[in-house]
Amino acid sequence: MAGLMMALLGLAWVIGGSLWLLARRRYALRQAPQFAMDLLGVPVDLAQRVFGRGGVPYALLLPNLLIFGFFTFLPMLLNIYVSMTGGSSIALFDRPFVGLQKFAELFDCESLLIPKTCTNAGYNFWTGMWNTLLFVLVQVPVMVAAAMVTALVVNRDIKGRGFWRAMFFYPVMLSPVVIANIWNWVLHRKGALNAVVGEAQGGLTALAGMAGFDIVMTVLLGIVLMVVTERALRAGEGPSLAWRAVFGGLFVLLAAWAQPLSLLGLPGSTLAGAVLAAGLLWCVANDRAARAALTLAAVLAAAMLLAIQFDAVFDFGRYRPTNWLVTPNTGWPFFWLVFVFCWSHMGFYMLILLAGLQAIPRDLYEAARMDATTPWRAFWRITLPLVMPTLTVVIVLSLIRSFQIFDEVYLLTGGGPGRETFMVVQNIYEVAFSSNNPDYGQAAAGSILMALVIAVFTFVQLWLTRRQSEL
């Protein structure tokens, strides 16, 4: 039927349009291309005649408006209607009107902040809502920062720039099912990650069991310590803290292995080592007896190095694989969810930011370089302000997408363990489609509440960024 309609419309356009044109203008044979172009423009001519010049854009928008209205606005209105109906029927007119009862069920709580004080409907909904908010608050800054850093890197004149851009973008093209399968394969208890960790751990344990391992490690680390100390002392003349930071890291590691406080029967050597290393970095940064402090720390580090039994440190015994996506109360499932979501979506936002970065005039950077501006200062004073409008778009888009997270989490963890990664969209889906007592009204009410939260977040975000740009 639709095909027939389209064919008739096409015929009317070609035949009717030709007749209409030929009745008004004369064409020579060589003007055939112009005739074809005029034929294409017949609907616009017609619209202009009917609606006048000002009405043409609206006339051209009409088909789009109709399609959007039918497929977007009408379902939204129906959703509002369904949220005010009860019963179990899927047929719209067999559902009794219950007013705001479905919303009231979701809000039937002693405290909204503690979902378990709600009735079952509210318990499931608010658990999902708070999990989603936590996910958004953690994931959006992480992903935007990662996308920004990646965009800055691939915007530079590095070797194989096209390849790196494609590499970062390609996960965007994968379907969530593929993404979930890839990461399940990596993160399963018997997956690739545990295999790698297990093999590395087994290899180190075997190495630690070899004769002379202790001496070799002491000598090796002694050399490393000497080189790093020497570099750190020499670098004292320059502005860089990098070698001091490496020295600090080494110092913490040695304290963790040697556990010097255990000689006094006290725990907490690792923490003490970290405090000392931080103090050392502070001394160096403020140029307060930096050289003396570093020398003292080097002597301490050498003493600790001699006290360490490396064959015991590197003997990890039998490796018990970590159940990354399954074990409750470890935080790992949530961490991996954030990681996988960033991995799979970052490329898209990186691309938008890259376009924003490329729109910044190069001469600004050249002028900054002539003024001996540091790259860090150039980033804060030039790049960030100029890329801010693009960054706003990225933040809003990623915020909305993060709120709607469902497919990846449903396939990767199923919302588990327990309800640790259970998101609000999953709650809406389960209430409507995977329950023995489907409650379409409550699912519709939940989706309206979710839309409201997204709208509030988006408006606050836009308001903040507008204020910032006005300042």
Next chain:
Amino acid sequence: MTFMRAGVAASVSTLALLSATSVWAVDIDLMISDVDGKAAIIQDFADRFQEQNPDITITLNAVGYNVIREQLPIQLEAGTGPDLSFVTDLGGLQPYYFDLTPHVDAEAWEEAYGAVLPWYRAGTEGGIYGFHTEMTVTGPYVNLTMFEEAGVDLPEPGATWEDWAEATQAVMDATGSYAGMVMDRSGHRMAGPAMSYGAAYYDDQGHLVVDEGFRTFSQMMLDWHESGLMPPDIWPAASGAKYTNGNELFFNQEVPFYMSGSWNTANVHDNVGDAFDWAVVPVPCGPEGCGVMPGGQGFVAFKSGDAAQEEAAAQFVAWMAEEEQAREWYTRTFAIPAHAGLQAEGLDYQSAGASEAVAKALATFTEMASAAAEQTPQAYDLQGDKFGFVMYNATVQYLSAAMNGELTLDEAMDKIGEELETNAR
């Protein structure tokens, strides 16, 4: 003229034949969960049925068990469901069943399948709504090789769940296995053991409830998960009422004890092969008996509004339930028959390729069923209850939340109670 008349007659005959064929040719869809490898067997039966009934075409749709549990009811409600399906929520889907009575020998059905037909009626009067393709009983599979390697003796029949927990902990410690016991993530699987510890499941008015006996066994489940005797991969890992089974853990020798059911026997047989010795052991007991849940799977036809499709679907179900086909089906799928005559006759599973272990396992399951019928009769009521799945789903959902520390056990009991109050009255 004669030539012309003959031509017209031939044309009319051809048209009539074509239109008759188009009237009688019926395409019907069959949905089956292939989790236990039965799709290939039903395909074989469907092929034979189509040879005998060339006007009927059966299209097989093998799906995951969750699709049957979660999506089939929605499809049926929306009017887009299949014509035939294998279902386990026997009472819950009752409103959608097509009544087979006019299409079968009702008297023969009552005689053969009378014990299970009420499960499909779910409280309605009369009607024949499905062929019970397997009588099932929940029960445990044990990895004998792991017990032997650990030097731990199998607890004797009549041993309690605590005894088995102790024994499997010893096997776990000795062999370094991942866990000691695993149970499918299903309230149906937990119901039998809970009944052993006094769970009545019904109050005086016949309403579903949670009680002290249910709480006792729930606490044991929580303790076993906390200690690591039961793995986090099954109950705590998933969310909501999602079904998960422990097959992989058992097949990979990561756990010596697996609480599943008789429907899984062929699957265990095929997947374990010669990897290790296994057996089905009598279910552990509690102070109130040795509870298991009966149940099973049924083959049903759904109302579609198309008389020809409904009749064709009914014909196939009726044909499958005939004694000859039923015997072959039960034997090849290593299922306990629901047909009274075949139960009395006994089936020769070994002729269909079953090992001695399978034959023994099925015998043990059958013994468990008869013991449970006496000791925990509420199991049969629960199986035929149209709200059974409300109970099962609430058990899984809120007990898992307690295992993860989201709720205390008392809070979980309250939440299950609320669910029953809301959806099972």
